[in-house]
Amino acid sequence: MPRRQGYALPIALAAGTAVLAAVAAYGTSVIVNDRSQPFGGSETHAAARNPAAPAAAAGTWVATWTGAPVSAEPNAGRGYPGSTVRNIVHTSVGGDAARITLSNLFGSAPLVIDQVGVNTRRVTFGGSPTVTIAAGRQVVSDPVVVPVAPDSDLEVTLRTPYATGAVTQHPNTHQTSYLADTRGTWSTTRWRYLTAVDVRNKTSPGAIVVIGDSLTAGTGSTTDADARWTDVLADRLRHTYGIANQGIAGNRLLIDSPRTMQGVPNLGGLSATRRFERDVLSVSGAKTVIIALGINDVQQYPQETDPRRITAGLRALTERAHARGLRVVGATLTPFQGYPSWTPESNAVRQAVNAEIRSGRIFDAYVDFDRAVRDPYAPNRILPEYDSGDRLHFNDAGYQALGHAIDLSTVDGTPKSDSF
Template identity: 75%
Template sequence: MPRRQGYALLIALVAGTAVLAAAVAFGTARLTTERQPTASGSGTQAAARNPAAPANSTGTWVVTWTGAPVTGEPDTRNGFPGRTIRNIVHTSVGGDAARITLSNLFGTTPLVVEQATVNTRPVTFRGLPTVTVAAGRQIVSDPVTVPVAPDAELVVALRTPQAGGPVTHHPNTHRTSYLDDTDGTWRTTTWRYLTAVDVRNDVPPGAVVVIGDSLTAGSGSTTDADSRWPDVLSDRLDHRYGIANQGIAGNRLLRDSPSHVNGRGGQAGVHRFERDVLSVAGAKTVIIALGINDVQQPPQEPDPQRIVDGLRSLTERAHARGLRVIGTTLTPFQGFPTWTPERNAVRLAVNERIRAGGIFDDFVDFDRAVRDPYAPNRILPAYDSGDRLHFNDTGYRTLGRLVDLDAVAGTPKSDAF
């Protein structure tokens, strides 16, 4: 299904809900393995999801979509008992089967899911249709034999029968999803519980994992247009690679965001890197687009060396797993309320170090591409969403076209920095 025509799939959603209800059977699968980090970022790191296909199938598993868990959704202590959550996601690479990851990372009580479907096909967990996910953990489903088209909309529906929360969620998705109950259907721009969809593919070259902030998540872009810059990159790669967009609005590199408990920001890049990058199925290349919020969000980081060291530490961790790393320079924000000459000087110092080399295998100069040549500390007006920090669709298209496809497909540097 082509990207811009994917909305036709939503016509089938009401019928899909009925099929989902019909798929219920007795039995519960309880998650007993794969310990996850706690909501504060402490605890044992997540184990990588097994990239191998089942023994009775061919092909390998590669991610087609991700939505990084951000925090517990405010005012959801009781969750959504008796309601069906329909997460609408957009695929990158296609395959002949799918599996989903459900997360209760920020829940304080067990999450019970009694029904789950992918495009109306029933999902099981260890052979059973119902699953209980302990607080602070996640589970990967059994493979679902369902064709998944590249560059298309996918409907992942979940029904929770009992109270329990808070709901692990990803807000500000720039994508319309739905909540169904006996009173009707409600539109939402939040993904709930679902954090990844993998597909089985015969010839995937791998996945590109992008860890970033609101500029990666697409703040300022048009809802349902899939115009974030990783979407543009996926188009340019002809949807042969999996693309994992792990951008979180408000996210920082070094510090859990001050707004973390209010449903934004999430755990710092250095704390979520294992879960959101190194554990992604089929990961081959990492693009790191973090640091601007360390510069401009209070409390600001005044030392550019700490940001540089943080970026280099992520590169070293990725290299230890055999991944290639591409970084991006920090973009202008003069005119945004938090801008000061001192904070801008930190941004410029970080960019100077990135351009000098020794941090990443390669880098993309986002700053140079989007700055106003007559006022280089500002975004070019044609790219500005209106707040002097985030981009419009034209700006994100420019960023997505800037990434060198050969650099994405390259291999990690073997020498240590």
């Protein structure tokens, strides 16, 4: 899929250093740690659910972008003292004001950030340009009046003046961001510290939150092409909804990812069961949840051999979402024959999970991703024209097929009763 917007990005990048220098002129009074907010509770985005800030008076706060915190960044134990992090994110819905969420979830020390900007506008926290975030916590900025265009690139720039300890990151973003210091500027495909951008919008129905794994994160898609199936969905909805992509490569439904690198654990993130409150229920303006999980429980080691445990886990997430008044749409599990972990037994588990999803006893509605991408002559395999090359992940055409498989009417409406 071709690059659609974001043409102002080179200008924003060129202006980044000058903008941050201007920010510094406003002073650096440090905000106290009780401004930080804990993860895991509904209070995390209480202001998002019931916006009381003056900037929200003329509209509703809706997530236009999210990037779930995954782990501590390998080989970055001191952080990036004196460096400028330039996170580039792609918006879904637009608005006339913004606020951001910064995370120190996997930090090992207090995180001091002394300069923050959204495009060419400075960002404050309790009126101060400097914020200190305790280890394991996050903070939501003050509203900043800045026009945010739908379907466009947005630059969120921040500086860490001191060694910060472990860096909270989201790797494998399929989008180019930047890290700059006195020696130069380097490109990266990690988002650092930034986990959400909300916009003030007067007409949006709300946000669709997608919790998933690498197939939601976009593994196999073209970098900087915004070709994830969630991007396709945003296009089809004409950017009226916020789309909060909370996909994490390697993520599992039932257990935390066992993957490690350089001693850093959980590179596939905490299980969806553990992160559901933080990454779904606390998203600003959440209205509908799409759950696209379970394939890693089937194919990753240790492999889940009982499909009933997977379907029970999916049903439990649905009940938690219903308790918050959210509609839930689920996705069937896609084929992966030819991938090294495929066995007839694991495929039987996948098929049993899909049969229960199709029965209508788990979700309010479902989208049949399996049917959308399977080879009709070899239904346990992905269609060759959709295969990224590893028999599990999709190329841009495959993600287009997933995005177009969704009946748009399923993302609206009311939740069912839980008495299936």
